[in-house]
Amino acid sequence: MTRSRQIYFNSLPIFPEQLTSSADLRFTVTDTLRSLLRETNYTLCTPSQAGSDSAISLDALKTHNSVYQASMSRQFAANLALGIEQATFKDEPEDWFIxxxxxxxxxxxxxxxxxxQFTQLFEDLARYHAIFQEGYDKIILLRPPTYIGYDRQLTAAMQCLGYTKEQFQFIIVQPLKLYAFHQPTQRVHAIPDLAVEELLKVVSMDTLSWYSLRVPLTDVAPINIxxxxxxxxxxxxxxxxxxxxRCSVLLKQADKQGFIQANTSQKENWQTSSTYASIAESSWGSPHAEKLANQLRSTSTVLQQAAAEIAPHLVCQHLESISAICHQWLENIELTQQGCTLLLAAKQTIYELLENILEIQALESIQIDGKVTKAA
Structure with missing residues (x-):
């Protein structure tokens, strides 16, 4: 049995009264990472002591090959003329550097x-080293753009102690970048940031979440409002x-026409009483159907990669690929039991990724080609 990997996930809370910009708003949607990590065999825990009783001290570090005592850093000393440091600063008090x-x-x-006096860097270094000593496999720190610079310092200090970038991930979430269509010039232009309440009048929170998550967290997220x-x-x-x-509507039609017997009482998990081969065991006459089946089968691998790299945009890209292939397949679909197998797998996969991972609503009533399509 595979051991669940323990992870310390730390994201600063942002309260509603603190939401002053789209940067704050984007940071709030990163809570979806908890769902992604839990779905991929990670256990999110709080350290028993949160590093308060440090497992590392400066005395223990003094013999480490990455720590030294000097009156100035190596970089500053290297800029001085040869011998100046020893001659001029030999009696200067010394700091401990890493x-x-x-x-x-x-x-x-x-x-x-x-x-x-200890620096914040040392206190954080001691804290996160102590957390690793409790048996954690990974530490993830999520911070807003105001932390740019310190992420590089702390990550480098942890690497000095032997921790890899995969074990210790300090992620700075970049803000949204707003764009809008300008009627006089007939072009899309960047616009200044809007207050959160004004932005939410134009686009829904689901839409903001999607466009926040569909690009890497460390990149600015563009959104054309x-x-x-x-x-x-x-x-x-x-x-x-x-x-x-569309998948929901077609499954309802198949149920009415007798191809399948569907129980749709639970939106998140439609059931059918028909027995037919799974998509992993089926062969497909349509190249689009075959491609869609392969795409659906790769979902578990995509989730594992997205969790390992802290990259929810990979989930969005996967959904976009499923959608594009599915639309091609649906152009000439004929309802059969086997086709319904694929329809159901596509529907359930989209639901799982949208609602349970990204926490974005999967709609069964939506406007398609100017008409409102309902699955009810």
Whole structure:
């Protein structure tokens, strides 16, 4: 039996009164990562002591090959003329440094000042080292853009102690970038940030969540507020939701026509009493159906990769691929029992990824080609 991997996931809470910009709003949707991690055999836990009784001390670090005591950092000393440091600063008090520059930081950082005061870097280093000593497999810190710079320092310091970037991930979530169509120029232009309440008048929270998650968290997330949320082919969330609605409608039709017997009482898990081969055991006469089946079978692999890389955009890309292939297949579909197997698998996969992973509503009533399509 595979051991559940223990992960310490830390994301700063942002309360409604603190929401002042789209950057704050995007940061709030990253709570969906908890669902992604739990779905992929990670156990999210709180350390028993949260590092308060540090498992590491400066005395223990003093013999570490990445820690040294000096009156100035290696980088500053290297800029002086040869021998100046020893001659001029030999009697200067010394700080304790860690060689973060060896792991991508701009320069070495101080752990303890010459007056004996510890830095925030040392306190955090001790805290996260202690958490790893409790048996955790991974630490993920999620922070808003105000932390840019410190992420590089702390990540480099953890690497000095031997922890990899896969074990310790400090992720700075970049903000949304708003765009809108400008009628006089007939072009899409970047626009200034809007207050949260104003932005939510234009696009729904589901739409903002989708466009926040469909690009890497470390990249700025573009959103065209003129088209996002609209029932058009350029709105990728609409394409995914309309695929879900079409699959639901066709399954209802198949039930009425007697191809299947469907129990649709539970939206999240439709059941059929018909017995037929699973998509893994079926062969398909249509190349689009075969491609769709392969795409659906890869879902577990995509989720594992998205969790390992803390990359929810991979889930969105997977949904977009499922939607695009499914639309092609549905253009010439003839309802059969085997086809209903694929329809049901597509519907359930879209539901699972949208609602249970991304926490975005899967709609069974949606406007398609100017008409409202309902699964009821």
């Amino acid at each position: 060689k973060t520059a060896d792991f991508g930081d701009d320069c070495d950082r101080i752990l303890q000042h010459r007056d004996g 003129s088209t996002a949320g609209q029932p058009t082919p350029v709105n990728s969330l609409y394409c995914v939701q309309s695929t879900y609605a």
